[in-house]
Amino acid sequence: MKRTATANWQGTGKEGKGNLTTPTGILNKTPYTYSSRFEEGTGTNPEELIAAAHAGCFSMKLSFLITGAGFTPEDITTVATITLENGAITGSHLQLQATVPGLDKARFQELAEDAKNNCPVSRLLNTNITLQAELG
Numbered sequence: 001m002k003r004t005a006t007a008n009w010q011g012t013g014k015e016g017k018g019n020l021t022t023p024t025g026i027l028n029k030t031p032y033t034y035s036s037r038f039e040e041g042t043g044t045n046p047e048e049l050i051a052a053a054h055a056g057c058f059s060m061k062l063s064f065l066i067t068g069a070g071f072t073p074e075d076i077t078t079v080a081t082i083t084l085e086n087g088a089i090t091g092s093h094l095q096l097q098a099t100v101p102g103l104d105k106a107r108f109q110e111l112a113e114d115a116k117n118n119c120p121v122s123r124l125l126n127t128n129i130t131l132q133a134e135l136g
Contacts, residue, residue, distance in 0.1 A: 020044065047082040047089065054092050054121045055080035061119035065111045066100055074099040089127050096133040108135045 009018035019029040035041025055078040066073045076098045083091040112133040
């Protein structure tokens with residue numbers, strides 16, 4: 001399986017503008033700028049998209065692991081926070097809240113750690129990944 005995305009940038013790094021498009025159309029000339037990346041401007045940015053990818057990948061991996069352990073997750077909500085410092089992504093913090101009937105906290109923590117370490121996006125990122133997991 002291969003997935004693609006296209007970025008188009010016009011102009012200088014600070015004054016220019018760009019857009020992102022995916023074949024599915026979920027991103028369709030979605031704007032990004034210096035302001036949307038390094039300030040609070042309108043549009044998306046690469047770090048936000050990495051956070052979305054990491055949260056989604058981790059949540060799905062955890063769901064597979066929980067199901068494989070014989071439980072059915074009712075809800076898995078993950079917030080990924082990407083840290084960009086000095087021009088490098090230095091961390092991704094995953095904050096997890098899940099509802100899984102019958103699953104004890106110790107086993108839940110083991111499965112969450114497994115998902116953190118082994119979801120494909122975690123494996124791609126060459127950074128410190130932290131996890132705060134709560135079972136509700």
